[in-house]
Amino acid sequence: MTAITVALNGVKVVDDVEPRQSLADFLRDRCGLTATHLGCEHGACGACTVVVDGLATRSCLTLAAMADGRAVSTLEGLRDDPLMTLLRRHFHESHALQCGFCTPGMLITARDILQRHTRPDDKTVRHELSGQICRCTGYANIVKAIVAAGQDLPQASAAPPDA
Amino acid sequence: MKAAPFEYIRPKSVAEASVALGRRGATTAAIAGGQSLIPMLSLRVALIDLLVDISRLDDLKAVTATPDSTWIGSLTTHSQIEDGKTPDVFGGLMRRVAGQISYRAVRNHGTIGGSIALADPAADWPCCLIALDATVRVVGRSGVTVPRIADFIHDSYATTLTTGDIIMGFDIPAPKVPLRWGFAKVARKSGAFAHSIAIVTALGKDGPATVVLGAAGPRPRQMVATATQLAVAGATEEQLRAAIATDLDANFEGLDAYQKRMHTANILRAARDMRAQ
Incomplete structure (x- = not known):
């Protein structure tokens, strides 16, 4: 077992993990944070995307042991994040989810897109979203929601990245 | 989709990591x-006893530039390069x-050193670093070696790395005159491993050209006849196609008619991309 300390959604978590345990399994099984969904478990679908030290990260491609000393945010921890609040509203208004399985990864990635691009257009969003798979094929409304959220951002520049 | 058990350690220095990687019988x-x-590991394609985490070794993170060359530490991530956080003397x-x-979430963590160490035939960095004539600095139990990437990668997923070796980084010579380049890639889906990668470079307006083709065989190869033809002023597309055909036959085995057409089209696309600059 490997001892780890993670700042998880702003709370210090100390635990012992098996070295082979993925960050995704640690979040879901040890911490009970089930907003992080596991689709493919090999980096292709993007459903498990979380934020590690401010960077969008596939939690199935990161070992829990490698997250030692890092700050990890899951969708649960971004409940009151202003950008996520805006995105949630637009996902609702544009009907950007059907079964909802891919939605946590879509939201985390959408937030990352708006932090790096000022008012992204349809083409940019589609390219940036190509690592997120929606098996309901609801892409049109997901793209619409992200573009609309970008238009709604008050400032001229992209949303500020995490500190 | 769960990895088999293994031991995990995070050494504090390159020397310590090298010793750990050379552990006898593991x-x-x-x-x-x-x-x-x-x-x-998750697919159990790779089975290991010991995983040595080198991701926090500061000695592998250095990025520096001199008038003669650029040094890129092996832990430099794709997104750091994408975001322009490394010196760019290669015209972008x-x-x-x-x-x-x-994809971005993968680029945030994937490193240039890891890409070269794995030597996937369809990976981008091997092609790019061969086109830029980079060398790789390897530290191991037998000392330091600095092979050219083209010699370092000798087959599909095969390099000259031996047990205990660690890639420190890459030394890339600075072009003496502004570099022109073209890049084209064929992939079924954006972000997927490519079926063809073509990188074309030329020194200045009419300097010598380099053409590298990847994903066409076990390792990327220089397309010498094509490069020579590209440097000829007023070369026609027909002449280029003939040179590409010669290079494909000389460097790659077993390409079918479709693959030959695809690689030819992709190289021509990269060449046009360069000429447009």
């Missing part, structure tokens, strides 16, 4: 970003290549 692997290794070629690798 199958070991170094992990940096883990964006290729973790899926291989490295940024463009970096930004086309996989």
Whole structure:
């Protein structure tokens, strides 16, 4: 077992993990944070995307042991994040989810897109979203929601990245 | 999709990591970003006893530039290069290549050193670093070696790395005159491994050209006849196609008619991309 300390959604978590345990399994099984969904478990679908030290990260491609000393945010921890609040509203208004399985990864990635691009257009969003798979094929409304959220951002520049 | 059990350590120095990787009687692997290794462990394609986490070794993170060359530490991530956080004396070629690798969440962790160490035949960095004539600095139990990338990668997923070796980084010579380049990639889906990668460079307006083709065989190859033809002023597309056909036959085995057409089209696309600059 490997001892780890993670700042998880702003709370210090100390635990012992098996070295082979993925960050995704640690979040879901040890911490009970089930907003992080596991689709493919090999980096292709993007459903498990979380934020590690401010960077969008596939939690199935990161070992829990490698997250030692890092700050990890899951969708649960971004409940009151202003950008996520805006995105949630637009996902609702544009009907950007059907079964909802891919939605946590879509939201985390959408937030990352708006932090790096000022008012992204349809083409940019589609390219940036190509690592997120929606098996309901609801892409049109997901793209619409992200573009609309970008238009709604008050400032001229992209949303500020995490500190 | 769960990895088999293994031991995990995070050494504090390159020397300590090298010793750990050479542990007698154990199958070991170094992990940096883990964006290729973790899926291989999860799919149990790779089975190891000991995982050595080198991702926090500061000695592998240096990035420096002199008038003669650029040094890129092996832990430099694709997204750091994509975002222009490394010196760019290659007219934007490295940024463009970096930004086309996989997806942003993967680029945030995947490293240039990991990509070269894995030597996937369809990976981007081997092509790019061969085109830029880079060398790789390897530290191991037998001392330091500095092979050219083209010699370092000798087959599909095969390099000259031996047990205990660690890639420190890459030394890339600075072009003496502004570099022109073209890059083209065929992939079924953006972010997926490519079926064809073509990188074309030329020194200045009419200097010598380099053409590298990847994903067409076990390792990327220089397309010498094509490069010579490209440097000829007023060369026609027909002449270029003939040179590409010669190079494909000389460097790659077993390409079918479709693959030959695809690689030819892709190289021509890269050449046009360069001429447009």
